[in-house]
Amino acid sequence: MEEFDFHASPKLPAAQIRDLAALRWLHAGESVILYGPVGVGKSHVAQALGHLAIRHGADVRFAKTSRVLADLAGGHADGTWGRRLRELAKPAVLILDDFGMRELTARQADDLYELISERAGHSLVLTSNRxxxxxxxxxxxxxxxxSLLDRLINTSHQVFINGPSYRPNKRPRSVDSDRKEPTE
Structure with a gap:
């Protein structure tokens, strides 16, 4: 959280983000939804909240939503689905990055429903472009x-993060662009 640039855009909800950093949501078993356009710092804030939670003794797991769904699908294939679901339900905080990127299959939707239900009383942090x-x-x-979204949306702090993408500022500069062209 210390590295987040709150001055990058006047549209950033700095007060809401700083309030989340107090971790009251974690102690109450509530969730956090960070949404907005690409590149505005949603994943950075989610990871920062995870780091803060770890510093306060919480067990945290971070994963791309697509990887969690693939892992659960693998559990259906090899008979370890229940074990995999219990592992995802254990941490005090589960951070699912890039939630809602694409349409879900019926099996993926059911898996998400079971995961959200299993984690009742435990915090989730979701990032989404939608x-x-x-x-x-x-x-x-x-x-x-x-059923799933009612459980998730109505028990979460929702933060719309807006502004320009940070990524152009991170673009590597080539050696040639640092040189000045000679003038005649």
Whole structure:
């Protein structure tokens, strides 16, 4: 959190982010949803919150949502799904990065439902390029979508992070661009 540039954009919700850094959400078993355009620092804030939680003694796991879904799918294939689900349910904080990137299969939606249900009372931190209201169409079964998203959205702190992408500032500079062209 110490490295986050709160001055990068006047649109950043600095007060909300600093409030999350107090970790009251963690102690209450609540979740955090960080959403907004690409490159604005959602993953950075999620990781920073995870680091703060670790400093306060919490067990934290960070993963891309697609990798968690692939891991659970592997559990269906080899009969270890229950064990894999319990492992994901253990940490005090589970950070799912890039949530809602694409439409889900029925199996993925069911797996997410089971994961969210299993983690009741434990904190989640989600990052997404989509607003939570735009997640519903990603689920093939509206009943599963409503049940899962009601549990998730209504028990979370939602923070819209907006502004320009940080990534152009991180672009490597070539040696040639540092040289001045000779003038005649």
């Amino acid at each position: 607003s939570p209201v735009d997640w519903y169409p990603l689920f093939p079964n509206p009943v599963v979508a409503e």
